[in-house]
Amino acid sequence: MPAKKESKEGAEKESFKNHLKEIAEILEWFDSQEDLDVERALEKVKKAAELIKTSKKRLGEIENEFKEIKAEIEKD
Amino acid sequence: MLFEEDKIFTVSEFIGFLNEIFKTQDVRLSGEICELKRAASGHVYFTIKDKDDNAVMDCIIWARNYELCGVTLEVGMEVLLAGHPNVYAPSGRLSFIAETVELVGEGALKKAYDALRKKLEAEGLFAPERKRELPEYVQKIGVITSMKGAVIHDFENNLGKFGFKVNVIDSRVEGQQAVMPIMKAIECMRREAEKGMIEVLVIIRGGGSLESLQAFNNEALVRAVSDFPVPVIAGIGHDKDVPLMALAADFMTSTPTAAAHLLGRSWEEAYAKLQQVPHLLNRIDQEVKRLRGDLDLARGRMLEYIKRAIAHAKDQFDYAERFMRIHDPRRQLALGYSIVRGSNGKIIKSADVVNNGDVIETELAKGKLWSRVNGKE
Numbered sequence A: 001m002p003a004k005k006e007s008k009e010g011a012e013k014e015s016f017k018n019h020l021k022e023i024a025e026i027l028e029w030f031d032s033q034e035d036l037d038v039e040r041a042l043e044k045v046k047k048a049a050e051l052i053k054t055s056k057k058r059l060g061e062i063e064n065e066f067k068e069i070k071a072e073i074e075k076d
Numbered sequence B: 001m002l003f004e005e006d007k008i009f010t011v012s013e014f015i016g017f018l019n020e021i022f023k024t025q026d027v028r029l030s031g032e033i034c035e036l037k038r039a040a041s042g043h044v045y046f047t048i049k050d051k052d053d054n055a056v057m058d059c060i061i062w063a064r065n066y067e068l069c070g071v072t073l074e075v076g077m078e079v080l081l082a083g084h085p086n087v088y089a090p091s092g093r094l095s096f097i098a099e100t101v102e103l104v105g106e107g108a109l110k111k112a113y114d115a116l117r118k119k120l121e122a123e124g125l126f127a128p129e130r131k132r133e134l135p136e137y138v139q140k141i142g143v144i145t146s147m148k149g150a151v152i153h154d155f156e157n158n159l160g161k162f163g164f165k166v167n168v169i170d171s172r173v174e175g176q177q178a179v180m181p182i183m184k185a186i187e188c189m190r191r192e193a194e195k196g197m198i199e200v201l202v203i204i205r206g207g208g209s210l211e212s213l214q215a216f217n218n219e220a221l222v223r224a225v226s227d228f229p230v231p232v233i234a235g236i237g238h239d240k241d242v243p244l245m246a247l248a249a250d251f252m253t254s255t256p257t258a259a260a261h262l263l264g265r266s267w268e269e270a271y272a273k274l275q276q277v278p279h280l281l282n283r284i285d286q287e288v289k290r291l292r293g294d295l296d297l298a299r300g301r302m303l304e305y306i307k308r309a310i311a312h313a314k315d316q317f318d319y320a321e322r323f324m325r326i327h328d329p330r331r332q333l334a335l336g337y338s339i340v341r342g343s344n345g346k347i348i349k350s351a352d353v354v355n356n357g358d359v360i361e362t363e364l365a366k367g368k369l370w371s372r373v374n375g376k377e
Helices: A002-032 A038-075 B011-023 B063-069 B106-123 B151-157 B176-194 B219-226 B244-248 B256-327 B329-334
Strands: B027-038 B044-049 B056-061 B078-088 B093-103 B140-145 B165-170 B200-205 B232-236 B251-253 B339-341 B359-363 B368-372
Touching: A002 A038, A002 B256, A038 B256, A038 B329, B011 B078, B027 B056, B027 B093, B056 B063, B056 B078, B063 B093, B063 B176, B078 B176, B093 B106, B093 B176, B106 B219, B106 B244, B140 B151, B140 B176, B151 B200, B151 B256, B165 B176, B176 B200, B176 B219, B200 B256, B219 B244, B232 B244, B232 B256, B251 B256, B256 B329
Parallel strands: B056 B093, B140 B165, B140 B200, B200 B232, B232 B251
Antiparallel strands: B027 B044, B027 B078, B044 B056, B078 B093, B339 B359, B359 B368
């Protein structure tokens, strides 16, 4: 169903964008801490690791799609 | 005509015999009208006489011929008649049967020309808005002209080789006697036009005096041209008085050659356009190349942009990974550092918050230890 597919792609794009935003927020959090809260730091590290992993996977997919499109365009 | 020498005629036979001879005569007769009467039938009965003596001749012109001549006869007019004599059997009187009548002298002709021109102008017969365009790429042409003389050759030689189909009707074109043949030719061409056999009618003749061009100033012929079902080109040579037929035609040219060029014009233009085709194709080719160049450039830029965006995102993730690795508390533990918590579970950062005898928890890279405080500094 194209509508559903489009909606899924839209959600993926949205989450990729959100992941980048969340990671940036976590980095900012670390920079802003004068007195490090180890538990929260650990949570943040775990969360960031998860986001980075997911986003890198998605980025890999995007890169592959781009390579395919590029090859297709350059074939003409 | 031969007859037996001893033959005895009756009066009727003799008159019939004479009339047969008269009919073969093509006589031109001039004189001044001294009596005139138009019957209810439209036939005109008149008498002409010589200026210098008293000789007279009774004349008749039948209604159709009179109307076709386009001349309004009046007593005192000097006229030139063409026709033949005839004896009217019941009275035995000799009359002249006129087939055409024309005015004599440039002055009279000019006067008649001016009057008719004024009348037809007032009717709007020469109005520009009545003129029709020539159809493009004409192929079927009707021509009325005399096959004698150079006119038809000039026309055909200048027509160009565009596959024209030319239907020529040979007609007398000289003087008043040309009226009837030209009228017949126009009627014939009208039938051809109505059948779609001609797309344009061309009437041509060489130049001449007002007298020799009389037929082209004839009212009936001018009207026939004006009402013709397809456009008419009149190529009639003239000195100063434009023939009225030319004024009524859709196109007026000064020579037969110009009429021929007019017919070839749309073909010539089409040929000229065809000559431009290679140049146009070359321009289109250049434009396509330019657009292709623009597209290649745009494609290159787009690919470069996406490539950079992906690389930038990668850098960001790598940086985040490195950053997290450095800030991961577990890394500190792995290096030998430990985290000490009090009985309330809070991290102990100062000896001041514990007392001797308190139990504290020490988190190591692997496992935890619980100890009792024996002393502090």
